[in-house]
Amino acid sequence: MPRTHHRARTRARIASAGAAATTLGGLAAAMVAGGAVAGASAHTKAHAAVVPLVVYSAQGYDKLVTQDFSKRYRIPVQLDDNSTGPLVTQIEASKNNPKWGLLWVDGPTVFAALDTQHMLVRGWEPKAPWNSLGIQSLPKDQSYIPISVTLAGAMAYNYAKVPNPPSTWQQLLSAKWKGQVGTNDPTQSGPTYPFIAGMMNELGGVKQGEAYFSKLKANGLVINPTNGPTLAALASGQINIALVQSSAAVGATFNDKAIRVKYLNPVTMLPGVIGIDVKAPAAEQAEAKLFVQYVLSPAGQKVMQFGDPTGDSLFYPVVKGVAPRKALPPLTGVKTQTIDPYKWGNLENSVNTWFEQNIIQ
Amino acid sequence: MATLVGRVPRPAALPAIRALSARGARLGRPALWLVIVLLILAPSACFLVLAFSPRLFSQGSQWFTLTFFRQVLTGTTAVALLNSVWVSLAAAAIGVVVGFPIAWLTHRTDLPARRLVAGAMWFVLLLPSWLPAIGWQRLVQPDGVMYRVGLDWPWVTHLVMGPFGVVLLLGLRAVPFSYLAVSAALTGLGQEFEDAARVHGAGRLGALRLVAPILAPAITSSIAIGFAESVSDFGVASTLAYASHFPLATYQLYEYIGGFPPNFPGAAAIGWLLVASVAVPLAIQARALRGRSYAVLSGRTRPVVRRQLTRPAKAAALGFVGLFYTAALGVPGFGAVSSSLLADFGASLKLTFTNYDQVFRSSGLAGPLERSLVYGAITASLTVVGGFVFAKMLAGARSASTRMLDFLLLAAVALPSVVFAAGYIFAYNLPALSAVGINLYQTVTLLVIGYVASSLPTNARVLVGAVSQVQRSLHEAARAHGSGSLRAWFRAVFPVLSKPLTMAWLLTFCGILLELPISSLLYAPGSPPLSVAIQDNLGNYHFGTGMAQAVVAVGFALVAVAVVLGGYRLLAPKGWRRLGGWTRG
Numbered sequence: 001m002p003r004t005h006h007r008a009r010t011r012a013r014i015a016s017a018g019a020a021a022t023t024l025g026g027l028a029a030a031m032v033a034g035g036a037v038a039g040a041s042a043h044t045k046a047h048a049a050v051v052p053l054v055v056y057s058a059q060g061y062d063k064l065v066t067q068d069f070s071k072r073y074r075i076p077v078q079l080d081d082n083s084t085g086p087l088v089t090q091i092e093a094s095k096n097n098p099k100w101g102l103l104w105v106d107g108p109t110v111f112a113a114l115d116t117q118h119m120l121v122r123g124w125e126p127k128a129p130w131n132s133l134g135i136q137s138l139p140k141d142q143s144y145i146p147i148s149v150t151l152a153g154a155m156a157y158n159y160a161k162v163p164n165p166p167s168t169w170q171q172l173l174s175a176k177w178k179g180q181v182g183t184n185d186p187t188q189s190g191p192t193y194p195f196i197a198g199m200m201n202e203l204g205g206v207k208q209g210e211a212y213f214s215k216l217k218a219n220g221l222v223i224n225p226t227n228g229p230t231l232a233a234l235a236s237g238q239i240n241i242a243l244v245q246s247s248a249a250v251g252a253t254f255n256d257k258a259i260r261v262k263y264l265n266p267v268t269m270l271p272g273v274i275g276i277d278v279k280a281p282a283a284e285q286a287e288a289k290l291f292v293q294y295v296l297s298p299a300g301q302k303v304m305q306f307g308d309p310t311g312d313s314l315f316y317p318v319v320k321g322v323a324p325r326k327a328l329p330p331l332t333g334v335k336t337q338t339i340d341p342y343k344w345g346n347l348e349n350s351v352n353t354w355f356e357q358n359i360i361q
Numbered sequence: 362m363a364t365l366v367g368r369v370p371r372p373a374a375l376p377a378i379r380a381l382s383a384r385g386a387r388l389g390r391p392a393l394w395l396v397i398v399l400l401i402l403a404p405s406a407c408f409l410v411l412a413f414s415p416r417l418f419s420q421g422s423q424w425f426t427l428t429f430f431r432q433v434l435t436g437t438t439a440v441a442l443l444n445s446v447w448v449s450l451a452a453a454a455i456g457v458v459v460g461f462p463i464a465w466l467t468h469r470t471d472l473p474a475r476r477l478v479a480g481a482m483w484f485v486l487l488l489p490s491w492l493p494a495i496g497w498q499r500l501v502q503p504d505g506v507m508y509r510v511g512l513d514w515p516w517v518t519h520l521v522m523g524p525f526g527v528v529l530l531l532g533l534r535a536v537p538f539s540y541l542a543v544s545a546a547l548t549g550l551g552q553e554f555e556d557a558a559r560v561h562g563a564g565r566l567g568a569l570r571l572v573a574p575i576l577a578p579a580i581t582s583s584i585a586i587g588f589a590e591s592v593s594d595f596g597v598a599s600t601l602a603y604a605s606h607f608p609l610a611t612y613q614l615y616e617y618i619g620g621f622p623p624n625f626p627g628a629a630a631i632g633w634l635l636v637a638s639v640a641v642p643l644a645i646q647a648r649a650l651r652g653r654s655y656a657v658l659s660g661r662t663r664p665v666v667r668r669q670l671t672r673p674a675k676a677a678a679l680g681f682v683g684l685f686y687t688a689a690l691g692v693p694g695f696g697a698v699s700s701s702l703l704a705d706f707g708a709s710l711k712l713t714f715t716n717y718d719q720v721f722r723s724s725g726l727a728g729p730l731e732r733s734l735v736y737g738a739i740t741a742s743l744t745v746v747g748g749f750v751f752a753k754m755l756a757g758a759r760s761a762s763t764r765m766l767d768f769l770l771l772a773a774v775a776l777p778s779v780v781f782a783a784g785y786i787f788a789y790n791l792p793a794l795s796a797v798g799i800n801l802y803q804t805v806t807l808l809v810i811g812y813v814a815s816s817l818p819t820n821a822r823v824l825v826g827a828v829s830q831v832q833r834s835l836h837e838a839a840r841a842h843g844s845g846s847l848r849a850w851f852r853a854v855f856p857v858l859s860k861p862l863t864m865a866w867l868l869t870f871c872g873i874l875l876e877l878p879i880s881s882l883l884y885a886p887g888s889p890p891l892s893v894a895i896q897d898n899l900g901n902y903h904f905g906t907g908m909a910q911a912v913v914a915v916g917f918a919l920v921a922v923a924v925v926l927g928g929y930r931l932l933a934p935k936g937w938r939r940l941g942g943w944t945r946g
Contacts, residue, residue, distance in 0.1 A: 054886055085621075089623050092420075092623045093783050093786040094786050095419055349622070
């Protein structure tokens with residue numbers, strides 16, 4: 001169905017949608033107050049002014065989540081399920097006349113850049129029972145909302161060949177691990193730049209980080225495009241240690257029992273984040289906020305945790321009362337760090353170019 | 362004949378028909394140019410203009426700048442551009458050197474299993490280019506299958522995972538285009554030319570020397586399309602070339618668009634240089650065809666006699682053809698099928714049908730597959746009509762208009778699909794259009810228009826070889842026997858072209874079935890096509906499931922090819938098939 005979304009028509013619609021937005025907002029508040037998902041009956045009044053909610057998402061469980069949301073609230077959802085790259089390309093190419101309602105991908109740097117261009121709704125935060133991971137991931141200007149957390153640069157290793165894996169980042173530089181370590185290309189793999197940026201952040205800056213990765217390269221670092229090929233190289237024995245996103249690393253343990261996962265301190269948090277289009281009609285913004293409330297509710301979290309059991313469902317929750325899936329290693333004793341997405345988002349192109357020219361080539 | 366004579370129009374009606382026909386021709390050409398402007402020029406221009414004026418579409422602060430050309434003409438991007446040009450020329454040459462003999466062997470000799478050879482060429486054509494690349498990579502990469510079975514040949518790894526491998530793969534990709542163009546030309550080339558040469562004492566080589574220049578339009582067309590397809594290829598650039606640290610321009614362009622934030626002006630500058638690069642094959646083509654006519658297909662064209670190959674010649678021919686298919690199908694087939702049958706990222710050689718089980722149990726596959734089949738059928742039908750019309754224009758008298766059309770169509774082939782897709786967003790999502798109620802972006806309509814626009818240039822180029830061989834006398838003869846213009850075309854010309862048109866339909870259909878860049882950026886939310894669904898799995902760690910989906914999709918494409926070709930064989934009148942096959946003995 002073609003989506004009528006242009007501004008002229010939208011302005012006329014906004015007035016009538018105002019009441020609906022209020023109703024939806026009230027509903028969201030009621031949900032939080034009740035600590036549960038509100039029933040469909042409470043939503044009946046809003047139904048008359050419902051517009052399709054356009055969800056741009058790169059999450060593996062998004063289809064089930066949007067279906068459940070749509071069923072519960074009788075709000076039609078149009079899902080653009082794609083990789084982060086094409087989604088951002090669509091958003092940037094259509095920014096004169098945007099068609100999206102909310103964007104849901106891993107990594108806050110994308111959202112920091114969109115926020116800098118004033119493309120996101122600011123100053124709204126759901127009243128969720130945040131846990132410590134959630135609190136660490138919240139932006140100061142409330143321009144995006146953390147929904148889940150995975151970790152960038154988790155260490156997957158072949159236990160049969162490496163019963164005693166390295167326990168610090170510096171140990172990876174020793175001759176013992178020469179030619180045995182692999183990671184992804186940050187220009188192809190979204191979660192890899194946050195890992196590199198996290199290392200640079202931890203080591204004190206870009207120069208120090210470049211020196212570290214240069215040494216890692218000298219020690220035989222193997223680069224593959226994305227998580228899949230890097231984990232395939234681990235499984236086939238080409239490498240014995242893979243530095244990849246935690247959900248991919250844990251997912252690989254389902255396929256290959258010899259693979260185990262360990263986090264080296266500090267490990268960089270990679271929140272799964274939602275941002276709302278500032279140019280979307282008020283009614284759609286209200287629906288997007290309701291969607292955020294829903295995915296943070298126990299019902300939404302449950303669908304997220306079972307929608308992609310060997311992939312994106314392997315996340316650490318950001319709200320209290322929801323336990324991570326059993327396959328995930330506990331974070332007890334693990335030092336996590338958050339990188340400033342506004343600072344490191346600006347450096348993404350230059351760092352990736354340096355990495356491509358000096359580490360990959 | 363009696364029927365035809367009985368329907369001769371009354372003399373008084375003839376001037377009226379001619380006047381109507383002339384008016385149609387006068388209106389037709391501007392209408393065609395309007396289609397080109399709306400479908401190809403406007404979206405491409407909207408994207409390419411960003412290289413000079415990023416501010417036009419809020420992609421920067423400059424109204425006019427050359428910064429982005431300077432940016433892409435330095436460093437890795439400049440190297441990638443040079444690589445793309447020489448690699449594409451080499452690939453186009455391989456396409457002709459391999460495609461020509463195979464076309465000749467299947468159409469002019471008694472080569473055993475020649476029907477199988479011709480059918481398998483479609484298989485090569487419908488495989489997305491990344492699939493053969495991954496297959497080769499899995500075979501020769503460090504710790505790949507070659508090493509696991511005990512063949513410790515690092516020199517093979519270095520050979521394949523480098524410029525040689527990239528040229529080889531792109532060359533294999535170019536072979537079907539050459540094969541189709543030359544096959545179409547051979548189909549129309551009667552026996553009389555070879556007979557004439559032999560009567561005048563020429564040996565087999567001498568006869569070939571006579572015939573080869575007559576096939577010049579097909580050969581130069583093959584070189585041009587092979588170059589343009591190679592220079593715009595992304596599948597090999599993003600897999601084998603990338604893994605071999607051998608940068609190609611399309612990958613650099615993709616990095617500009619897919620990087621964060623996207624650098625559309627830089628990508629547009631690369632796009633300009635790719636478009637400019639098609640001047641190379643066009644110059645070759647123009648030089649070869651200047652001032653000559655190649656219309657050989659008429660009502661008097663004689664069926665050919667298949668040459669009887671000697672036993673050693675048969676063995677050599679089969680070896681040559683077998684080698685090609687092993688490289689083009691055997692290795693990638695192994696790569697794709699093995700990836701889809703291994704559930705553990707390929708750690709062991711334990712085979713399982715888990716991935717296929719998931720594909721068939723998942724409710725998410727049927728919808729995208731169904732959609733892509735429908736999109737493919739609609740696009741192919743529209744494209745064949747448009748492709749024929751453009752091919753006819755190209756095959757007509759050379760004028761400034763046809764030269765411009767020739768360049769535009771080839772330049773459009775050379776533009777990577779992702780440029781088209783992004784251009785469509787810029788061109789058809791303007792606030793001004795929305796203000797007047799035109800909201801095409803993220804609708805199925807715009808997706809299909811994008812498919813048609815991206816398929817049309819290749820389709821026209823593939824058809825031009827066959828269309829240029831049809832003499833006007835065929836149409837005129839039917840007119841002289843009393844048929845109206847349209848009826849004359851359907852009765853006299855269409856039967857001759859029915860086979861090439863069917864093949865062109867299949868080419869587009871198969872291409873759209875697994876098309877990714879345009880699908881990815883233009884699909885209507887909630888209605889993902891097949892390639893997007895597959896990419897979703899490949900990108901979400903379900904590599905095996907994604908590969909299984911790709912294998913199933915290729916299987917469906919094969920079924921579609923079999924149904925269409927089988928349908929043609931069953932339904933087309935015997936005379937059409939004889940013209941399509943046009944062989945004797």
